[in-house]
Amino acid sequence: MAVAPPDTITDAPGSSRPGPPPAARGRSRLNGHLLRLPFYLLSLTMLVPFYWLLITVFKPPAELARTPPSFVPQSPTVANFYDAEWSPERVNPGHLQGIFQRFQVDFGFWRFLFNSLLITTTITVGALLICSLAAYVIAKHDIRGRRVIFLMIIASMMVPWQTTLIPNYIVMRNLGWLDSYTAYIVPALAKAFVLFFLVQFLQSLPNELIQAARVDGAGEWRIWWRIVLPLLRPALAAMSIFIVLAEWNNFLWPLIIVQSDEMANLPVALARLNSYYGGPDHQGAIMAGGLLASVPTIVFFLVFQRYFTRGIALSGLKG
Amino acid sequence: MRRTTAAGATVLLAFLTSACVTGGQAPAQQADRNAPETLTFWSTGGDDETAIFQKAADLYHQRHPNVTVKVQTLSWDDAYAKLLAAATSRSGPDVISGGMTWTIQFGARGAMVDLRTRGLDSLKAQAQPAQWESAISPDGSVYGVPLDMSTLALYYRTDLLDQAGLDAPPKTWEELTAAIGKLKEAGVKKPYSQDWGNLDWIGYFNYLYQAGGTFYTPDCKPSLDTPQAERALKYWVDLYREHGAPTAIAEASDALDTGTAMVVGGNWIAKGIDSNKPKLKGKWAMTTLPAGPAGPTTFIGGRAIGVTSFSKHVETGADFVKFMYSDEAIAAIVAEARNRNLPYIPPRPDKVVDSSSFTPEQAQVFERAFKTGKAAPGCPGWDESAPDVSKQLQSAILGKADIRTALSEAAKVMERNAG
């Protein structure tokens, strides 16, 4: 089924879709605002928890423990990020560590932010390069065995990755890779669904450019780098969004391979923080950590928004 | 068809080659005595606690300039899994701390050093007897020694008790239930709740021992089929079902702050009330748990510390563990704990009152609890059984099973895991 690129989530009207504006279309849409009312109400249930998170971040510890809770911070503060009045040297009632003062590792919270950024970026770039190379061969080279290979890759998409959790853990252990960036990155590079998507995308593209380059005497590596990669750009953008979100949120694998404090990624570090500080007064710093952990993905989304929904749509509807 | 065969063949080949998983690793070597050594100490708890133990480590470094001890945090949630993984892979830390009986389990897997071989059984004279016993393996091996102590206390709101005409906190089970009734009559909505041990075996531990029961017989057979065990569970379940103790776990100082009259909580709660809940100043007090028919026995918790068998620095590690019992190490830890307003009770009963990070009045309450207290059973399979035992207790509390069934199911689990 062929799909016209949909409008993105917050795109300007009519920017990407030809034809009459949808408002004029007579499809069986729920007519009138009355029918939409329940969904508008539903949107409140979306916003209220986020609002709760946001106000928590800006409330001082004493206010967090107050009942009934305040719905507008009474004395807004950034102490949950960094509290200059907190000191490890003396007790200062009413002051707790901000999120940047919390962890006993060099650079504290920044370290986990760095880890998450490093891991996510490396995996995304690495996976796209490796998968696009293989996709180019499978889609455009007439070599023996490519059908078998592609079939196996498709079949492997039905494997929940948790099935490989234990053997991969043992491999990491026996290789001495536990607690290293290598253990985060290397097993995550060969992504079947990325390859599958890129092959499909390439198959829908004509061969002329590639053939012309071959006639000009360009080598295959050069063709891949100079022609295939640029052609794949929208597909790579779409896939990068999937990979970034998945790796940024990865939890179970890091939980297993991380041993030392400083190798945790953001989810593992925040989970650890949360498991120790259960009281309401600590929730401000914990939520501040959650908020900071969300900033990169939200920014990434805003920048790549157009590819985002297109990617979702393409991956969901092709074939 | 052909590609299916080929794919099948590949999978089969992979399957066959995969049948050779390797297991053990080469044993660690002993390093030269005066060479620079860096020890890793995985400390179960919070980052703040890591900081206080780091002070002792720094002091050790001053005394032995060639040795650096780096303390790392493991959170209680995943500490057992992490330590077990390290134990099975024979790689990771040199020194570990964790739940009282954990080192027994890791020791049984050959991952811990028997500290008797380094002369650390001498620490027994300094330790609290019941806690020491809990850290010792059934065969007598000393894979870990106590690192600190913790216990429970009854915290109460003096103003609310006054309001109900109670001039003293309850001292026995009967007085406790009577007090709950009186508080309710006086309009106190939340008379009683439990923080540490709520819905958990630690909560039951107190009632069980106060009724004269135990989890295991001295030779480590499950002993939950006794009338004492039944009586204890009946009383505990009634606290929830008849007397309205909440099943939700609210942190004790929060509970007091939000109008709960009496709360059972960990000793560490005493540390934060005045600084974090200024409203409660002068309105709260604490005492030991109400005694049962067999006495006031209270759970003694804490962490055990031990040295891993795969460490390259066993000798130094054992010396560091011993150092943690020295007056100067305890002083360094306590000083830092006071700075940070953190709870810390050294594993030496003689130090509880004058060298914990609590006020002498508070520490005296704990000292009383330690005198008659008992610690977790150091029987094989206990740590594996504990979550399932808790689950059986929960089903009795939540009315999903009757008391006798819950106890016999719990005993079955303990039997099975005893191996």
Added chain:
Amino acid sequence: MAHPVPLRSRLRRYGTSYAMLLPFLALFAAFLIWPLANSLYLSFTAFDGINPAAFIGLDNFAQLAQDTRFRHALGNTAVYVLASVLLGTLLSLGLALAFDGTGWAHRIMRTVFFLPSVTSSIALMLMWKWVLFPSDVGLANTIVSWFGGAAVPWLATPGLTIPILVLMSVWGGMGYGMVLYVAGLGSIPQEYYDAAEIDGASAWQRFRHITLPLLRPVTTYVVVTGLIGAFQVFEAVYIVFRATNNVGGVLDSGLMIVPYLYDQGFTHFRLGYASAIAWVLFLVIFVLSLVNLRLGRATKEL
């Protein structure tokens, strides 16, 4: 590529082809195919991570069939999966129908519902845990108190565990399904509706006979990926419901397949047994995936 090419240059080109495939294939074999086969092998063994794995045939699977915790985990998972996928799909479709326009109100609504999909998932879990805080300081209990209710122990009431997990899943996932459905709606030619309207079809008939059938591929995708995702739930249980050394929450009320796998594998180090659980998960998901026609069609195209 029908041009005849000299043998040598063909070899050279094929050599390059295999070289380009190599990085992917090597990683793919090392971290997917081999571990998969290995985990199948381990599922027939008793393996504690120290001693060599001992072959015990089907014992692990026989034990799984008897294991009440595992059956409990399967039951929980089934209820969770069904409820979250059904509710999630219905709401996704409803939202897409309600907000598929290009006006600002619709765009804002789509953004609002999509927000959880781009928020760090750990932040959402911690947020839920705080919303459901047991005492009166929590948001949920504050709302309950407005209606005169007493504080509810949300995370310690076994009967509420699965509903809360379903709520979290639906809340976080319906915006994603909505975007898929909006894309699907956008690809339905307007002429169909125009023609139907001329024939006097009612709004419901148009929905029933045009929109719904043409959205079927989207629905298949939303349902299948939803099922697969739901079967793999771990983080929500682990972060929000677990207690120390007890992965499934009060009375195991939140125990599901992957949390149980983690529990057996990494807190008990019964690696063989955990591998058997992993293979049960694999079989369940494999069967579900076969339903996904998308894959079948893709292989035919090649």
